[in-house]
Amino acid sequence: MTLRTSISPGPEWQLLSLREAGVSLIDCDHRTPPPASDGYPYIAIPQLQNGRLDLTDVRRITPEHFLEWTKKARPESHDVVLSRRCNPGETALVPPALECALGQNLVLLRSDGSRVFPPFLRWLLRGSEWWEQIGKFINVGAVFDSLKCADIPNFRLTIPPFHEQRRIADILGSLDDKIDMNRRTNETLEAMARALFKSWFVDFDPVRTKIAGRQPAGMDKTTATLFPDSFQDSPLGKIPKGWQVARLNEHVEAVKGLSYKGAGLSDTGVPLHNLNSVHEGGGYKFEGVKHYIGEYRDRHIVRPGDLIVTNTEQGHDCLLIGYAAIVPRMFGDFSLFSHHIYRVRPLDRSPVTPAWMCYLLNSSAMHDTVSGYANGTTVNMLPVAGLQHPQFLLPPAEIIQKFDGLAIPVLGRLERMVAENRNLAVLRDALLPKLLSGEFHIGDSLKNTYA
DSSP states (O other), rough: OOOOOOOOOOOOOEETTTTTTTEEEEEEEOOOOBBBBBSEEEEEEGGEEEEEEEEEEEEEEOHHHHHHHTTOOOOOOOOTEEBBSTTOEEEEEEEOOOOEEEOOTTEEEEOOSSSHHHHHHHHHHHSSHHHHHHHHHHHHSSSOOOEEEEETTEEEEEEEHHHHHHHHHHHHHHHHHHHHHHHHHHHHHHHHHHHHHHHHSSSSSHHHHHHHTTOOOOOOOHHHHHHHSEEETTTTEEEEOOOEEEEGGTTTTEEEOOOOOGEEEEEEEEEEEEEGGGGSSSSOOGGGGGEEEEEOGGGGEOOOTTTEEEEEEEESSSSSSSEEOOOOSTTSSSEBBBTTTTEEEEEETOOOOHHHHHHHHSSSEEEEEEEHBBBBSSEEEEOGGGGTTTTTEEEOOOHHHHHHHHHHHHHHHHHHHHHHHHHHHHHHHHHHHHHHHTTSOOHHHHHHHOO
C-alpha cells in the first residue's frame, strides 16, 4: 500500500468512477473445475503476487473446462485481475498471449480505452486512492473481508490526461519488464542446470555417446575423459562402469529444524527458512523467508550453501514434500530453519556436495523414492528414514566436482538477479505514488535513465 502525497494534480486530471472512466467489471464463475495434469492455467488468489500472475504452482484444467469457465469473458492482455476476498484489493496484470481462466472470488477489470490507456490501468489500481476506496467499500466479515462486485465500478480515482498515462505506463512498465526478464532468465538457467544433471546422471548421455564412438556434444575433451565408455550391472540396473550404488545415510546427515512459536516471529531478527521457502518441485523461494527473535540452538543454524529439504505437506500429492533447495547467501552468514525442514549436510568422508545432492533430490525418480516414505492422515510427514534408506547412484568425485563447477555459478547468478529485482521493485514502488499524484512528472531524460 502506498501513501498519498500532498501535491495536487493539474487541471486536466479528473476524478471519475471506474464506470465513468470506461472500466468494466467481469465476474468469475463461482465454482471450481477439477484439476488436470496439464492444460490451461486456472488462476486462483495465491497466483496474485506483487502485481503479476505467478504461475509457478498454478492449477491446470482441461481444454473443455477452460471453454466452460471462460464463457463470460476470456482474460485479455492489459486486463487486471482483482481479488475480492482473502486479500481484497490485490491486483495482477494479465500478460500478453496468456490463455487462462479465473477462479472464485476473482474478477476482471478491463478498460475500453476511452478515458484510461489500457496499459496504465494496472498502475492506477495500485495507488493510494485505490486503497482508500478499498477501505471505504470493504465488507468486514467474521472469517474474510470482501468486496462486492456492485461496489467496485463506483470506486472514484483521479485519472491523469492520456499523454501522462502513457508516460507513466512507459516508465513503470520498463522497470517491471526488466524484473520479468530477470525472472524468466532465472527460470531458463535453472531449467538448463536440471537438464544437465539429467543428461549426465540419469540418462548417461556422455556414456552412451562414447559407446557410439562420438565425442559428447558441448563437452570439452578433459570432461569427456571422466565418463566411461561402457555400462555395468547393479541393483539399480545398468549404470556407468566404475560408478557405485550407495545409501543416503552413508553420505549425508539429515537434521530437523527449530520448532518455533508464533510469538517469536518478527519483521526483524534472524532469517528463518520454512516450508514456504521451497518451491513446489524444488528450488529456493526467496519471498517465503520469515524472521525470528526467539531462542534457538546451534543445531537449528544453517549456513549459506547448505541444503534444506521439506518434510511436511498438506494433503498427499507430494508437490512439495521431499523437495530441496540451497540456502542463499543474501541472508547472511547464518540463519535458522524450521521443524518443517531438514538440513542435509554431506558427511566429511563423502564426495557428494550440497549442490549436487540438491539436483539429485529434485530429480523425478529420486523424489518419487524419497517422498514414498511420507505418511500421515491430513498432514503428510516425511520421516528422517526417507533421507537415510533410499539408494542412489554415486558417480566419481571428479564428475561431481565438474558438475558443481557449472551449477554453482548458475545458483549465484540466480541470486544476484533476485537481488537486482528487489532493488528495481523498490524503485518502481517509490515512483508509483509520486507519478499517480502528479507530484513527479516524467521527462524523456528520466525515462531513458531507467528504461
